[in-house]
Amino acid sequence: MDRPLGLREHKKVMTRSRIEHVAIDLCLQEGYGNVTVEQICEASEVSKSTFFNYFGTKARAALGAPPYPSEMAIKEFLRAEGNLLEDLIMLTMNGARESAGSLAVFRRRTLLLKMTPELHAQEVTRFEEAEAVLTNVVLARLRSRGEKQCLELVTRARIAVTMATSILRNALEAMQDATAADWDTGARESIALARRVLIDDAGAGQGVLADGTLNAQVSARRAR
Numbered sequence: 001m002d003r004p005l006g007l008r009e010h011k012k013v014m015t016r017s018r019i020e021h022v023a024i025d026l027c028l029q030e031g032y033g034n035v036t037v038e039q040i041c042e043a044s045e046v047s048k049s050t051f052f053n054y055f056g057t058k059a060r061a062a063l064g065a066p067p068y069p070s071e072m073a074i075k076e077f078l079r080a081e082g083n084l085l086e087d088l089i090m091l092t093m094n095g096a097r098e099s100a101g102s103l104a105v106f107r108r109r110t111l112l113l114k115m116t117p118e119l120h121a122q123e124v125t126r127f128e129e130a131e132a133v134l135t136n137v138v139l140a141r142l143r144s145r146g147e148k149q150c151l152e153l154v155t156r157a158r159i160a161v162t163m164a165t166s167i168l169r170n171a172l173e174a175m176q177d178a179t180a181a182d183w184d185t186g187a188r189e190s191i192a193l194a195r196r197v198l199i200d201d202a203g204a205g206q207g208v209l210a211d212g213t214l215n216a217q218v219s220a221r222r223a224r
Contacts, residue, residue: 016054017101019044023061024108032062032116059122062112064105067130069095078141085198086191088138088164093187095130096168103175103182110176127165134161167194 022044026035037058041051055061069077073094080087100106113120138157139149147153171190175183 015046015050019046019051019054019061020064020101021105023058024105024112027062027112027116028108032058032112032119059119062109062116062119063123063126064101064109065099066126067092067095067099068133070098073098074137077137078144084138084141084160085163085194088134088160089167089191089194090187091137092134092164092168093171093183093190096172097183106172107176110172131161131165134164163194 019040023035023040026039026043030039035058037048037051040058040061041048044051051061069091073091077087077091096106100109113123135154135157138160139153142153142157143149167190170193171186174189175186
Protein backbone atom coordinates (compact mmCIF):
# COMPACT_ATOMS: atom_id res chain seq x y z
CA MET A 1 0.00 0.00 0.00
CA ASP A 2 1.31 3.45 -0.93
CA ARG A 3 2.12 5.69 2.01
CA PRO A 4 0.02 8.88 2.46
CA LEU A 5 1.46 12.01 0.89
CA GLY A 6 3.00 14.61 3.17
CA LEU A 7 1.88 18.23 2.99
CA ARG A 8 4.76 19.27 0.72
CA GLU A 9 4.28 16.28 -1.60
CA HIS A 10 0.54 16.90 -1.74
CA LYS A 11 1.15 20.52 -2.71
CA LYS A 12 3.49 19.42 -5.50
CA VAL A 13 0.91 16.98 -6.83
CA MET A 14 -1.78 19.65 -6.79
CA THR A 15 0.45 22.20 -8.52
CA ARG A 16 1.43 19.74 -11.22
CA SER A 17 -2.19 18.75 -11.74
CA ARG A 18 -3.30 22.39 -12.01
CA ILE A 19 -0.67 23.16 -14.63
CA GLU A 20 -1.66 20.08 -16.65
CA HIS A 21 -5.35 21.00 -16.52
CA VAL A 22 -4.62 24.55 -17.66
CA ALA A 23 -2.25 23.45 -20.43
CA ILE A 24 -4.77 20.98 -21.84
CA ASP A 25 -7.69 23.42 -21.66
CA LEU A 26 -5.74 26.26 -23.27
CA CYS A 27 -4.50 24.01 -26.06
CA LEU A 28 -8.02 22.75 -26.72
CA GLN A 29 -9.36 26.30 -26.82
CA GLU A 30 -6.59 28.04 -28.74
CA GLY A 31 -4.80 25.25 -30.56
CA TYR A 32 -1.53 23.73 -29.37
CA GLY A 33 0.65 25.83 -31.66
CA ASN A 34 -0.94 29.07 -30.49
CA VAL A 35 -0.38 28.52 -26.76
CA THR A 36 2.81 29.69 -25.06
CA VAL A 37 4.45 28.66 -21.82
CA GLU A 38 3.88 32.20 -20.57
CA GLN A 39 0.12 31.84 -21.08
CA ILE A 40 0.08 28.53 -19.22
CA CYS A 41 2.05 30.02 -16.33
CA GLU A 42 -0.20 33.05 -16.08
CA ALA A 43 -3.39 30.98 -16.12
CA SER A 44 -1.90 28.48 -13.64
CA GLU A 45 -0.60 31.25 -11.38
CA VAL A 46 2.92 29.83 -11.29
CA SER A 47 6.29 31.24 -12.28
CA LYS A 48 8.16 30.09 -15.38
CA SER A 49 10.84 28.56 -13.16
CA THR A 50 8.18 26.49 -11.39
CA PHE A 51 6.74 25.39 -14.72
CA PHE A 52 10.12 24.26 -16.02
CA ASN A 53 10.91 22.47 -12.77
CA TYR A 54 7.78 20.35 -13.22
CA PHE A 55 7.69 19.83 -16.99
CA GLY A 56 10.53 21.39 -18.95
CA THR A 57 8.49 21.83 -22.13
CA LYS A 58 4.97 22.74 -23.22
CA ALA A 59 4.59 19.29 -24.78
CA ARG A 60 5.30 17.52 -21.48
CA ALA A 61 2.70 19.67 -19.74
CA ALA A 62 0.12 18.76 -22.36
CA LEU A 63 1.02 15.06 -22.38
CA GLY A 64 1.39 14.62 -18.63
CA ALA A 65 3.48 11.98 -16.92
CA PRO A 66 4.81 9.06 -19.00
CA PRO A 67 2.51 6.00 -18.97
CA TYR A 68 4.73 3.97 -16.63
CA PRO A 69 3.37 2.01 -13.66
CA SER A 70 4.68 2.94 -10.23
CA GLU A 71 7.51 1.08 -8.54
CA MET A 72 4.98 -0.30 -6.06
CA ALA A 73 2.77 -1.65 -8.87
CA ILE A 74 5.78 -3.26 -10.54
CA LYS A 75 6.84 -4.94 -7.29
CA GLU A 76 3.33 -6.32 -6.84
CA PHE A 77 3.37 -7.61 -10.43
CA LEU A 78 6.69 -9.36 -9.87
CA ARG A 79 5.32 -11.08 -6.75
CA ALA A 80 1.94 -11.98 -8.25
CA GLU A 81 1.11 -15.63 -8.92
CA GLY A 82 -1.82 -15.16 -11.30
CA ASN A 83 -2.09 -15.35 -15.07
CA LEU A 84 0.75 -13.37 -16.61
CA LEU A 85 -1.33 -11.61 -19.26
CA GLU A 86 -4.11 -10.67 -16.85
CA ASP A 87 -1.60 -9.33 -14.32
CA LEU A 88 0.16 -7.43 -17.11
CA ILE A 89 -3.10 -5.85 -18.29
CA MET A 90 -3.72 -4.61 -14.74
CA LEU A 91 -0.17 -3.27 -14.57
CA THR A 92 -0.49 -1.35 -17.85
CA MET A 93 -3.89 -0.03 -16.79
CA ASN A 94 -2.38 1.21 -13.53
CA GLY A 95 0.33 2.98 -15.50
CA ALA A 96 -2.25 4.67 -17.73
CA ARG A 97 -4.33 5.67 -14.71
CA GLU A 98 -1.36 7.20 -12.89
CA SER A 99 -0.34 9.05 -16.05
CA ALA A 100 -3.80 10.48 -16.73
CA GLY A 101 -4.73 11.28 -13.15
CA SER A 102 -8.48 11.13 -13.81
CA LEU A 103 -10.82 10.01 -16.56
CA ALA A 104 -11.90 13.61 -17.18
CA VAL A 105 -8.31 14.69 -17.84
CA PHE A 106 -7.65 11.55 -19.88
CA ARG A 107 -10.61 12.27 -22.14
CA ARG A 108 -9.65 15.90 -22.72
CA ARG A 109 -6.04 14.92 -23.37
CA THR A 110 -7.12 12.23 -25.84
CA LEU A 111 -9.17 14.83 -27.70
CA LEU A 112 -6.14 17.11 -27.81
CA LEU A 113 -3.96 14.31 -29.19
CA LYS A 114 -6.45 13.68 -31.97
CA MET A 115 -6.34 17.37 -32.85
CA THR A 116 -2.54 17.68 -32.69
CA PRO A 117 -0.41 15.34 -34.86
CA GLU A 118 2.79 16.63 -33.25
CA LEU A 119 1.65 15.58 -29.78
CA HIS A 120 0.20 12.32 -31.05
CA ALA A 121 3.59 11.35 -32.53
CA GLN A 122 5.28 12.05 -29.20
CA GLU A 123 2.67 9.96 -27.37
CA VAL A 124 3.30 7.02 -29.74
CA THR A 125 7.01 7.27 -28.93
CA ARG A 126 6.27 7.30 -25.20
CA PHE A 127 4.14 4.16 -25.52
CA GLU A 128 6.97 2.43 -27.39
CA GLU A 129 9.39 3.37 -24.62
CA ALA A 130 6.92 2.11 -22.01
CA GLU A 131 6.66 -1.21 -23.88
CA ALA A 132 10.44 -1.61 -23.66
CA VAL A 133 10.31 -1.00 -19.91
CA LEU A 134 7.44 -3.48 -19.49
CA THR A 135 9.30 -6.11 -21.50
CA ASN A 136 12.16 -5.97 -19.02
CA VAL A 137 9.69 -6.21 -16.14
CA VAL A 138 8.07 -9.32 -17.66
CA LEU A 139 11.51 -10.84 -18.21
CA ALA A 140 12.33 -10.23 -14.57
CA ARG A 141 9.16 -12.03 -13.50
CA LEU A 142 9.83 -15.00 -15.78
CA ARG A 143 13.45 -15.29 -14.59
CA SER A 144 12.32 -15.14 -10.97
CA ARG A 145 10.38 -18.33 -11.64
CA GLY A 146 13.43 -20.22 -12.87
CA GLU A 147 13.26 -19.39 -16.57
CA LYS A 148 16.67 -19.05 -18.22
CA GLN A 149 17.51 -15.97 -20.26
CA CYS A 150 17.41 -16.79 -23.97
CA LEU A 151 16.05 -15.42 -27.23
CA GLU A 152 12.79 -17.34 -26.85
CA LEU A 153 12.22 -15.89 -23.39
CA VAL A 154 12.71 -12.35 -24.73
CA THR A 155 10.31 -13.08 -27.58
CA ARG A 156 7.69 -14.41 -25.17
CA ALA A 157 8.01 -11.30 -23.03
CA ARG A 158 7.64 -9.03 -26.06
CA ILE A 159 4.57 -10.92 -27.26
CA ALA A 160 2.95 -10.68 -23.82
CA VAL A 161 3.63 -6.92 -23.67
CA THR A 162 2.35 -6.39 -27.22
CA MET A 163 -0.86 -8.22 -26.38
CA ALA A 164 -1.35 -6.36 -23.10
CA THR A 165 -0.73 -2.90 -24.58
CA SER A 166 -3.01 -3.68 -27.52
CA ILE A 167 -5.77 -4.62 -25.09
CA LEU A 168 -5.00 -1.46 -23.10
CA ARG A 169 -5.39 0.74 -26.19
CA ASN A 170 -8.78 -0.80 -26.91
CA ALA A 171 -9.84 -0.25 -23.29
CA LEU A 172 -8.72 3.38 -23.39
CA GLU A 173 -10.58 3.94 -26.64
CA ALA A 174 -13.75 2.50 -25.08
CA MET A 175 -13.39 4.64 -21.96
CA GLN A 176 -12.96 7.74 -24.09
CA ASP A 177 -16.58 7.44 -25.21
CA ALA A 178 -18.20 5.88 -22.13
CA THR A 179 -19.88 8.23 -19.68
CA ALA A 180 -19.91 5.97 -16.61
CA ALA A 181 -16.68 4.03 -16.99
CA ASP A 182 -13.89 3.94 -14.42
CA TRP A 183 -10.37 2.59 -14.54
CA ASP A 184 -11.03 -0.59 -12.55
CA THR A 185 -14.13 -1.45 -14.55
CA GLY A 186 -12.21 -0.85 -17.75
CA ALA A 187 -9.47 -3.20 -16.62
CA ARG A 188 -11.92 -5.94 -15.65
CA GLU A 189 -13.81 -5.64 -18.92
CA SER A 190 -10.54 -5.72 -20.89
CA ILE A 191 -9.44 -8.90 -19.12
CA ALA A 192 -12.82 -10.51 -19.75
CA LEU A 193 -12.67 -9.66 -23.46
CA ALA A 194 -9.08 -10.85 -23.72
CA ARG A 195 -10.01 -14.14 -22.08
CA ARG A 196 -12.87 -14.57 -24.51
CA VAL A 197 -10.70 -13.89 -27.56
CA LEU A 198 -7.74 -15.95 -26.41
CA ILE A 199 -9.60 -18.85 -24.85
CA ASP A 200 -13.29 -19.08 -25.75
CA ASP A 201 -13.14 -17.79 -29.34
CA ALA A 202 -9.92 -19.59 -30.15
CA GLY A 203 -11.32 -22.98 -29.20
CA ALA A 204 -9.99 -25.74 -26.99
CA GLY A 205 -6.23 -25.94 -26.65
CA GLN A 206 -5.65 -22.33 -27.72
CA GLY A 207 -5.73 -20.61 -24.34
CA VAL A 208 -2.96 -18.55 -22.81
CA LEU A 209 -0.92 -20.22 -20.10
CA ALA A 210 0.23 -18.46 -16.95
CA ASP A 211 3.58 -17.68 -18.59
CA GLY A 212 1.94 -16.13 -21.64
CA THR A 213 2.66 -19.01 -24.05
CA LEU A 214 -0.11 -20.41 -26.24
CA ASN A 215 -1.09 -23.98 -25.53
CA ALA A 216 -1.07 -24.64 -29.25
CA GLN A 217 2.56 -23.54 -29.49
CA VAL A 218 3.52 -25.86 -26.65
CA SER A 219 1.63 -28.76 -28.23
CA ALA A 220 3.26 -28.14 -31.59
CA ARG A 221 6.73 -28.05 -30.01
CA ARG A 222 6.11 -31.33 -28.19
CA ALA A 223 4.93 -32.98 -31.42
CA ARG A 224 8.19 -32.22 -33.23
